[in-house]
Amino acid sequence: MSLEWHDRLQVDGAQIDKQHQQLFALCDCLPVQTSTGNPPVHRDIHEILNDFAALLNSHFAHEEMLLELNRCPGLVEHQREHMAIQELVADLLCSCMSSGVDLRLLQEIIKNYLGTHIVDWDLKDKAFLASAVAGTL
Numbered sequence: 835m836s837l838e839w840h841d842r843l844q845v846d847g848a849q850i851d852k853q854h855q856q857l858f859a860l861c862d863c864l865p866v867q868t869s870t871g872n873p874p875v876h877r878d879i880h881e882i883l884n885d886f887a888a889l890l891n892s893h894f895a896h897e898e899m900l901l902e903l904n905r906c907p908g909l910v911e912h913q914r915e916h917m918a919i920q921e922l923v924a925d926l927l928c929s930c931m932s933s934g935v936d937l938r939l940l941q942e943i944i945k946n947y948l949g950t951h952i953v954d955w956d957l958k959d960k961a962f963l964a965s966a967v968a969g970t971l
């Protein structure tokens with residue numbers, strides 16, 4: 835799966851962007867299908883998803899801390915969007931452990947997070963995601 839970073843996705847020109855880029859890079863490691871057409875190796879997908887979930891959780895916590903410090907009026911809605919994505923990732927990890935990888939759900943998460951969340955939420959609240967505004971980081 836190939837996802838590319840674009841300058842138009844830039845939020846703060848610093849830590850938030852670096853975290854987004856790390857998430858992009860991790861998604862690039864997620865094979866939807868191997869080059870031979872065989873299903874992806876279950877263990878590898880699970881490990882990548884674990885890393886993705888950990889990175890996503892720390893990234894969301896970081897954003898929410900900044901949104902709160904900067905008194906973002908849309909904090910609750912933004913948090914709700916984060917929670918919806920975290921629930922999808924948790925479902926994916928569960929299905930990965932019990933019945934194999936749900937590639938459709940995997941694509942949905944990537945599309946939801948990287949395709950729309952940054953544009954619809956992070957960029958909308960970008961003034962409140964700046965560390966300089968909080969003055970603490």
Ligand SMILES: [Fe+2]
Nearest residue numbers: 854897952956
């Ligand atoms: Fe983000």
Ligand SMILES: [Fe+2]
Nearest residue numbers: 897912955956
């Ligand atoms: Fe966000």
